[in-house]
Amino acid sequence: MNSTDWIDVTTEKNHYSLDHFVIPSHYEQDVSSILIPHGVIMDRIQKLARLIVDDTQGPLVVCCILKGGHQYFADLVNEIKKLRRNNGTSVQLSLEFIRVKSYTNDTSGGVHISLTDQELKEFKDKNLLIVEDIIDTGATMVHLLNRLDTYSPKSVRVTSLLVKKTSRSNGYIPHYVGFAIPDAFVVGYALDYNEYFRDLDHICVISVS
Numbered sequence: 001m002n003s004t005d006w007i008d009v010t011t012e013k014n015h016y017s018l019d020h021f022v023i024p025s026h027y028e029q030d031v032s033s034i035l036i037p038h039g040v041i042m043d044r045i046q047k048l049a050r051l052i053v054d055d056t057q058g059p060l061v062v063c064c065i066l067k068g069g070h071q072y073f074a075d076l077v078n079e080i081k082k083l084r085r086n087n088g089t090s091v092q093l094s095l096e097f098i099r100v101k102s103y104t105n106d107t108s109g110g111v112h113i114s115l116t117d118q119e120l121k122e123f124k125d126k127n128l129l130i131v132e133d134i135i136d137t138g139a140t141m142v143h144l145l146n147r148l149d150t151y152s153p154k155s156v157r158v159t160s161l162l163v164k165k166t167s168r169s170n171g172y173i174p175h176y177v178g179f180a181i182p183d184a185f186v187v188g189y190a191l192d193y194n195e196y197f198r199d200l201d202h203i204c205v206i207s208v209s
């Protein structure tokens with residue numbers, strides 16, 4: 001995927017006023033604008049599902065990166081299943097859930113993965129699709145891919161709904177990207193701030209107060 005293949009919402013004009021959409025009242029004070037309305041997210045996922053199915057031969061192990069990736073994962077899997085029903089395409093899916101934590105002291109240069117060694121060994125010779133919510137610096141994903149590689153999967157592809165345009169990026173770009181977003185902290189659509197906002201449908205920019 002190159003940069004023309006994703007939707008760029010990095011400029012100020014991409015922000016929608018809170019007045020133009022329904023926001024739960026318990027969050028009205030905490031977000032400053034809507035960056036990506038829920039309907040646009042869903043429409044974009046339809047297209048991403050199609051791109052993924054078109055590139056897939058054989059069974060796919062779809063790996064949800066918890067917790068932030070769960071909503072994108074659920075909607076993406078639904079869209080892939082819809083494509084199967086409507087187009088007769090046949091991609092066999094199995095679903096895996098992984099909690100990934102980056103070590104904050106970078107010297108350890110790694111991630112903690114919630115799967116056991118035995119469970120990770122099941123990835124050998126499988127086609128994996130990693131489903132992530134957001135790539136910021138790219139450090140977590142690069143560490144995760146290095147770890148997964150040691151279990152010899154047949155292939156690994158990554159989709160992230162969001163990629164942040166930031167000077168802190170290590171240059172990692174996933175195979176399938178929904179949107180490029182500005183260097184701001186975003187919440188909603190399962191992305192949280194201290195566990196809040198996961199239940200907000202739109203992707204919003206958090207207020208700085």
Ligand code: 5GP
Binds near residue numbers: 140164186
């Ligand atoms: P990276 O290793 O790419 O710098 O960071 C990846 C992780 O940081 C993401 O999986 C996510 O958990 C968290 N993160 C980075 N930027 C944001 C953001 O704008 N909003 C939220 N909610 N989480 C973020």
